[in-house]
Amino acid sequence: MVEFISPPDAIFLVNESREHPMHVGSLQLFQPPEGAGPDFIRSIHERMRAMPVRRRVFRKRPGTLLGGISSLTWYYDDEVDLDYHLRRSALPTPGRVRELLDLTSRLHGGLLDRYRPLWEQHLIEGLDDGRLAVYTKVHHALIDGIAAQRLLQRTLSTDPHATDVRVPWSIESEHERGRGPSLAGRATGALRGLGRLAPSTLTMAKQAFVEHRLALPFDAPDSMFNVPIGGARRCAAQSWPLARIRAVQEAASVTVNDVVLAMCSAALRAYLLEHDALPDRSLIAMVPVSLRQDGAGEASGNAVGTILCTLGTDLPDPGERLRTISASMSEGKRLFAQMPKAEALAVSALMVAPLGLSNVPGFVAMTRPPFNIVISNVPGSREPMYWYGARLDGNYPMSIVLDGQALNITVTSNAGNLDFGVVGCRRSVPHLQRLLRHLENGLAELEHATA
Template identity: 85%
Template sequence: MVELISPPDAIFLVNESREHPMHVGSLQLFQPPEDAGPDFARTIHEQMLAIPVSKRVFRKRPGTVFGGISNLTWSYDAEVDLDYHLRRAALPSPGRVRELLDLTSRLHSSLLDRHRPLWEQRLIEGLNDGRLAVYTKVHHALIDGVAAQRLLQRTLSTDPYADDVRVPWSLADQGGHGPGSSLAGRATGALRGLGRLAPSTMRLAKQAFAEHRLTLPFDAPDSMFNVPIGGARRCAAQSWPLARIRAVQAAAGVTVNDVVLTMCSAALRAYLLEHDALPDRSLIAMVPVSLRREGAGEASGNAVGTILCNLGTDLSDAAERLRAVSASMSEGKRLFAQMPKVEALAVSALMIAPLGLSSVPGFVAMTRPPFNIVISNVPGPREPMYWNGARLDGNYPMSIVLDGQALNITVTSNAGNLDFGVVGCRRSVPHLQRILRHLEEGLAELEHVTA
């Protein structure tokens, strides 16, 4: 039986090029147990290689029909060459996090082999502090970023003494992992959905923008982030104690996400000032948020909306920026909550659809930016997690950047920390690692003004 590739999944395959790798990634850092010997990583690697690939999505690759036409059907490999997909790597001396992120950047830049199942994993040794890193990437046509993060979490345990090695390619299925849960996946779905929306629903969306004062797409200023991109990536990652962010939240009477967005605002403002490229008007961020009403259960369906947030990058005072971000997010959530469901869905579709158009030739050059950056906050584990006795120290999502969206910031919770994964086009966003320093400065500013 031939399995057709769905239109949203096909978009990720068709639009992929050397400049636009369409995979999502994750960098995990583990602290080995105290009794771990020098062969800890090698032993785990051997145990992983012994586990067969039973999960169908990890045997999946594009097939060919009619003498060589691709991207129409899926093919499943009966045997998967795990020696190819799962590899060990070692960092060069001195084995700092800097060398780890340099390797991650190169791995995140390279395309996956279309003749094999579309995923790879690296076990990375050689960190000078004795930790072990795992970098995983999976094509977005197979699984979206949110689902990939959840799948990797299922390989972990809350038991520090559990010594069974779990791998994502042998886990039992738990519901669907379609493209609808991630931002890029919802963009492709939105483009299809917009064509089917009844004219009356489109009028509702326009009415919502007019009456509810929602920020419109394509009203963002031009910036150095909103340009065509090349194929090389730069990745940066760092963790911040959740307690520091919660202290600012409590003192200012805002949400944790407001504080995170204001940290990002400060970092972007400082970075742009360094490059003499700060727009006079504030940058606008696309922010996915939960719009589920209080008391609503799982049966209430998809309740994820997208808000265009004023980041206040035109404001020099940290307290004013926090107020601007909080006001923008609060107003967006309040207005979405007042809309009928069909109107809210229509507005969200219009908000996110420009992401799906970024690969259209000339679209970025001929239009203003729909927004300047995507900043996502993905729920992660709330308690310490372990993998074969090694404690998860960092869990950094590495997302996709696109033409017109050369920088992406994704945040996930990890026990008592918030882990930031930053991905940018190496050419368009030079010295991207400086954003990490500016994030710390932004948080310190907020701590000062709310003390």
């Protein structure tokens, strides 16, 4: 079966190169159930290999044209070689989380084979504490990061005694929900939506920008993160108790996401100071936010906008940084709340449209960065989840970095924790794991400042 590739999806295929892999990933950590023997992972692997590939997206690859791979059509394989796509690996001794993240970094930096459906899943054993890990990657032309996380959530159960194995390629598609527009899809429709902007909306937005209450694209300072990148990656991951973050939120009368952004701001400031590379002006983060109105429910459809948030990295005081972030996010949300959803999405798309130009030769070197970093908070499970009786201990999103955007931080909720997944260009962002220590120190500073 053959179908044409939509322009937004084709962007991810056309822009992909050895230096710019265009897949999203996820690293999950599981604690096996009591009594699980040494063959626990092997038995899961065998059962997974026997699961049919029902979901069409997992049979999908670029078609051929004139004897070569093209970015014009999709082709659906009738048979999928699960022995290739589903892999079982073991960590070298001593099997620490460090070795797991080293393996994840290598896997996340590798290109997917375009002659096969564009996905892989790796079962990883050999952790010294007895846990197992699952690393999954899917090309962004097939599915976006939020949809990928939701699909992986559907493989889990709230029942710790459930013994059925659910795999993403065997779960039937939910046609009524659909995929939802990707980042590139929102950017593609920006001009069309902009043409419908009401004069009052433009006036309100212009006033907010002129008064410096909202950050403008290309108003971010140059930083060591906004450079051309290589193809190798570093990945880091850690969890923080949601209770600690909520305590700061309540004490400061801000949102959970404000506290997350303040943790990231503190970590980025400390990291840049270590490298004698802290800009005099604040870093700007692109932050996806929900535009769904209270009570709108599923009927309102997909409603995700983007805010350019001033992170306050130029401010030494953690409390002042948190107030700056909260004010920046509140102003962006207030502006969006006064717009119809179509207009808010159009303005958001214009904010991120420069990402589509990042691979144009000379663009990054000749322009200021539209923003310095993308920081996303993806909704996850609020209760403990299990997979074949194994408890999900960590769920770390691993996103894409681009020319001019060498670092990405994505956060998701997992029962009582917030799980941080950090991805960076190996060449441009050295000692990436130090950001985890700086995140912890940033939270501790906020706790002290709001005590």
